[in-house]
Structure formats: C-alpha cells, structure tokens
Amino acid sequence: MGTSVSPRIQLLPDELNDEQVAAVTADYHHHILVLAGAGCGKTTVLTRRISYLVENGFETSSLCALTFTRKAADEMALRVRAGIKSDTGVPLIHTFHSFARSILLDTIDGKQNFKRIGFDTFPRLLEGPDRWQMLANVTTKQQRRLYNLDIVSLDNLLAKFEVFPECIKGITPEKYAYLKSIYERFAEEKKSESLWDFSDMLSGCLELFRGNGSILNHYRAAFRAILVDEFQDTNPLQIEILKLLLGDTIKLFAVGDDDQAIYGFRGADIRPTLEFTSVFPGAQIVKLQINYRSSRAILDYANKIFRHKDAVYRKVLVPGNKGIPFSNKPQKKMFDTTDLQIAWIEKTAKKLLAETGIPIDKMVVLCRTNESVATVMELIAQKFIELSGIGVLTVHKSKGLEFPVVFLTDLEESIFPSYRLPHAKPVRSWIDFIRSLYKKRTSIDCDWDEELRLYYVAVTRAQRFLYLLSVKNKEMYNRLFRLEPSRFLKDGLTPQPPLRKR
Incomplete structure (x- = not known):
C-alpha cells in the first residue's frame, strides 16, 4: 500500500x-x-x-x-x-x-467476474422500449390496471425500487408487495436473457x-x-x-x-x-x-433559505469574486397570466441588454416542470420572438450551470413546491358533512425538504440578477387553475427598484 x-x-x-x-x-x-x-x-x-x-x-x-x-x-x-x-x-x-x-x-484467475454472478455471456444493455416490452411480458394489463400503473410509471417505480426501496412512499402494502414480486420476476427474466440495466x-x-x-x-x-x-x-x-x-x-x-x-x-x-x-x-x-459566482445581494438571499440548519452543516456563502458588477436584490413579481409574465420577461431582458450589455442569449428562464418549459418555449416562438436565444430549462437541468440573469418561474403553490392536493369528496348531505368533520385529514404528499433544496439550486444559478415570478391564473392539462403564490416567496423581498446604468 x-x-x-x-x-x-x-x-x-x-x-x-x-x-x-x-x-x-x-x-x-x-x-x-x-x-x-x-x-x-x-x-x-x-x-x-x-x-x-x-x-x-x-x-x-x-x-x-x-x-x-x-x-x-x-x-x-x-x-x-x-x-x-x-x-x-x-x-x-x-x-x-x-x-x-x-x-x-475484469478477469481474475482466468475467470470473468460477470460469470461469478450467474451470467453465461457478458450481458447486453437493456433500456428504453426493450425494457418496457420486457416489463409488459412479466406483468398483465389487468394487474397494472388494478394498481393504476401504466408501463412508464411502473418502470419509474421499479427504477427507484432497484436502488433504494425505502424511498418509495405513499403506496399500500399490497402495491408494495406487487412491486417486489415484479422486481424479482423482472430480475430473473433479465438474467435468463443475459441482459442488464444500469442499476x-x-x-x-x-x-x-x-x-x-x-x-x-x-x-x-x-x-x-x-x-x-x-x-x-x-x-x-x-x-x-x-x-x-x-x-x-x-x-x-x-x-x-x-x-x-x-x-x-x-x-x-x-x-x-x-x-x-x-x-x-x-x-x-x-x-x-x-x-465565485454570485453577487453579495444574491448570496444574502440564498443564505436565508437554510438559516435554521444545524451549524455543523450550515454554510454561509460570501462573495470571493470582487469583479462582479452591481446587481439588484432578488425581485419578486406576480402576473395574472403566463402571457403577461413572458411579455414582462421580454421587456426586462431588452432593458437589461440596453443598460448592462448582458446578451439575451446569456439569460435563462428556469421552470419547475417540463410542461412549463414547453409552454414558455411555445409562447416565445409564437408571440415573443425578440427573446431569439434566451435559455429555457428546468431547475434540475440547470444544476451546475450559471447565468448572469435568471428569471425563475413556476413559483406557485403545488407547482413549486410540487405536490398534489388530496381530492375532497363532495358534500351532498348532512351525513356527508358530519362525516367530513370527523374524517382524518389526508396529508399532502410532498418532499418539502427536497423542494426547498431545489429552490436553493435555482436561486444560486444567478450571478447578477434574479427575478422570482408567479402567475395567478395558469393553464395546465387543458384546464385553467387559480393558484396562490409559492410559500418560497414569503420572505419579505423588496419591490422592484429601477435598474442602474453600468
């Protein structure tokens, strides 16, 4: 050694x-x-x-x-x-x-290691449609329908089950047992065909x-x-x-x-x-x-997000790059519709270009969901073409990247943080009303800690200018929803001051 x-x-x-x-x-x-x-x-x-x-x-x-x-x-x-x-x-x-x-x-003492774990030949990679076909072969349509799973959602559940079974929450013991049996049959089928996936x-x-x-x-x-x-x-x-x-x-x-x-x-x-x-x-x-990325104003805001963490793990970021030009504090802005939001982004991006020299293609719109990315890109292509090269990414895709200007969207409750509200049964009689008073309230299925960490990742992508944006009336899944601003915005951000010249 x-x-x-x-x-x-x-x-x-x-x-x-x-x-x-x-x-x-x-x-x-x-x-x-x-x-x-x-x-x-x-x-x-x-x-x-x-x-x-x-x-x-x-x-x-x-x-x-x-x-x-x-x-x-x-x-x-x-x-x-x-x-x-x-x-x-x-x-x-x-x-x-x-x-x-x-x-x-690898080969050790004349024997290939994959043969030591039951494979006769080196396995081929199983992915995409071939993986889904094999999943369909080891399950029945009736079974999947019984547990409200299509092939893709079953595949996603199995992918988590393979590496971290404990992280699968919010399913019944029967559904968990069904998932375990599928995992075992799927593993046997893969090995018999000399196939494997990444896990x-x-x-x-x-x-x-x-x-x-x-x-x-x-x-x-x-x-x-x-x-x-x-x-x-x-x-x-x-x-x-x-x-x-x-x-x-x-x-x-x-x-x-x-x-x-x-x-x-x-x-x-x-x-x-x-x-x-x-x-x-x-x-x-x-x-x-x-x-070495962000201005002091952005770091001050980012540091507030985890201000209550244990001191052993809490980090207080300080600026090390003295060359970062002036930047405003992060600003929040609310709009009635997504169209009005994108129109404001276009106007602000052009203003920043004129006053700071930051090219529009160096700016980014960050979204919580893939659906929002598609909506924003479609609106830009159809109505706001002067936005001609602005990045549009999910927050997950932005990790590891940095941008002088960040427009952070989707800051509405149930979107960011992402969760589904439990469906309440309609009250049709006095008996229903009485039952509703005594019924145990269903908790919201959300990993609050991870959503907050995702918000922190979004905030810390910004180098100079950060805008926190929410929409009141939002079209999703071909329906119009009225949404409340995200709880992440409840931190007393100041109204937007005018930009300063370079």
Whole structure:
C-alpha cells in the first residue's frame, strides 16, 4: 500500500483560497467530506486533491475518482491531466456505472467476474422500449390496471425500487408487495436473457464483492484512496459498494453539498452525507463557503433559505469574486397570466441588454416542470420572438450551470413546491358533512425538504440578477387553475427598484 510520507504543498497554485487549501491538504489518513457551497470551486478542489496526493507519494494507479456523468468524468480527467506535474499518467476516473461495469468485465484467475454472478455471456444493455416490452411480458394489463400503473410509471417505480426501496412512499402494502414480486420476476427474466440495466451493474458489482472475499481483497489492494464528486447524489447501492471497497485501509475523499441534494426522486439518499462521520468512522468535515459566482445581494438571499440548519452543516456563502458588477436584490413579481409574465420577461431582458450589455442569449428562464418549459418555449416562438436565444430549462437541468440573469418561474403553490392536493369528496348531505368533520385529514404528499433544496439550486444559478415570478391564473392539462403564490416567496423581498446604468 506504500509508506506514509510527510505532506508536501509547494505545488499548490496560488489561486486557491484558504478554505480550498485546507480541503486539498486535509489529512489523507482520514475520510474527508468537503461540504462545497454552490459556486465555491468543488471540482477545482477535487482535481487539486488528486495532484496533491500524487505529489505526496500516491501512485496514480492507486487512485480512483467517481462521479455521475460521462461529461463530468471527462472534464475531471482533463483537469487532472493538466494538474499533474509528472509523466505518471492519470488515475482511474469513472462514473459509478462504468466503474461497476469495468469490475464485472475484469478477469481474475482466468475467470470473468460477470460469470461469478450467474451470467453465461457478458450481458447486453437493456433500456428504453426493450425494457418496457420486457416489463409488459412479466406483468398483465389487468394487474397494472388494478394498481393504476401504466408501463412508464411502473418502470419509474421499479427504477427507484432497484436502488433504494425505502424511498418509495405513499403506496399500500399490497402495491408494495406487487412491486417486489415484479422486481424479482423482472430480475430473473433479465438474467435468463443475459441482459442488464444500469442499476444491475451496481447490484451485480455489489453481489460480486459480497460473495467473493478474495475478489474484493484483490480490488482493495489496488487502491489507496477513492474520491467521489457530487456525493449527495449517491444511492444506497453505491454507498454499499464504497463501504465494502474501502475496508479498513482505503480512505474516502468526498465532495458534495447537502443543500443541493435534488435527486431523491431517482433514488438518491442524502443520509450518508448528513451522517458522514457515522457512516465513515473517524471522518473529518471541511467547508467551502467562498462563492465565485454570485453577487453579495444574491448570496444574502440564498443564505436565508437554510438559516435554521444545524451549524455543523450550515454554510454561509460570501462573495470571493470582487469583479462582479452591481446587481439588484432578488425581485419578486406576480402576473395574472403566463402571457403577461413572458411579455414582462421580454421587456426586462431588452432593458437589461440596453443598460448592462448582458446578451439575451446569456439569460435563462428556469421552470419547475417540463410542461412549463414547453409552454414558455411555445409562447416565445409564437408571440415573443425578440427573446431569439434566451435559455429555457428546468431547475434540475440547470444544476451546475450559471447565468448572469435568471428569471425563475413556476413559483406557485403545488407547482413549486410540487405536490398534489388530496381530492375532497363532495358534500351532498348532512351525513356527508358530519362525516367530513370527523374524517382524518389526508396529508399532502410532498418532499418539502427536497423542494426547498431545489429552490436553493435555482436561486444560486444567478450571478447578477434574479427575478422570482408567479402567475395567478395558469393553464395546465387543458384546464385553467387559480393558484396562490409559492410559500418560497414569503420572505419579505423588496419591490422592484429601477435598474442602474453600468
């Protein structure tokens, strides 16, 4: 595993701030969690950590970095390659799924790992329409109708069940048992056809490690440190793989932000981040709070969102970029209709272009739902063509991005935060009225914490100007709804002042 050497920091670049230096040079004999606030340079810290470990005696082949998308992995590899000051190559840099796949493809002692978990030939990837067809084959239309599930909604439920069964809430025990039986039949069918999906790569890797101690020890001997980006987005399968692989000697360096954990609907589990020192004994926590993205006015507003959090995890973002020009405080605005909202966005975007020089194609409209994205884009194409290049994205799609001007829409109750109001039965008689008085009130099905984190992500996309917009009368699903402003707006924002010149 190599010998311990005294830490060397002479090759760290001058542009790192004190918080980043503390994170990069944190004791590599301990597990480390870097709580990186929005816009605080987490990718820089992670890639510089790799350079730091190499300069302190770690072989690049003993390092493994894991992230969630191919794009993020490629970007990390480019930065690492530029940061390592020797000809030692780069460490393994994978998405979690490609890492698991590479393990299962590997051959040890003349036997391929995928054969150790019951496959005769290397499985082909099952996705899209082929996956739906197989789901249709292992269920009946009558069963799906009984539980009010079409193929797509069943697929979505199964995808969560495969990685995090505990996160499936709001269904009856009978429906849960039905889902479990489908999962088991589906798994058998996939294996018999030598097929797998992305979650099967993770569960297959986990099965391999749990059932083959010598194989697990082979991979433990290969690594000295494992680094994970976007740690808050890990699911239980990924955490179990990490825990088994780490053993007692390999140390974890995790970078993430619990305030930006917004993928619970996909099976991500925030608990290992919030309980990091319990899940990984002896761990240390470092914070990054110097933000290089947003103006002070926007950061002051963002800091209010989680002002009641426990001090251990609360981050207070401060501006580190002295070059950000003047910006107003975030402004809220309400409209009668979506058409009036888009007309105001067009007028404001043109005014900002004239007064600040910010091009319209650098501005963005953020929406909570895909339906709203489609509506906004259709209105722009039909009626507001002077908006010719403004971005229109869901908040989820905007994560990791930044924009000088953000128009945040969908800020209405039941839209953002997103939930469905329970349907009340009509009162047709005095008996119905009396029953309604004693009937237990149905709670609203909503992950309030995740919705608030999603709002925080939206707010922290803005660099200079942030507009918080809601509509009173909104057309959805071919019906017109009258909506209340989102509870997220109830924070005493000031009326909109006039813009200042550059």
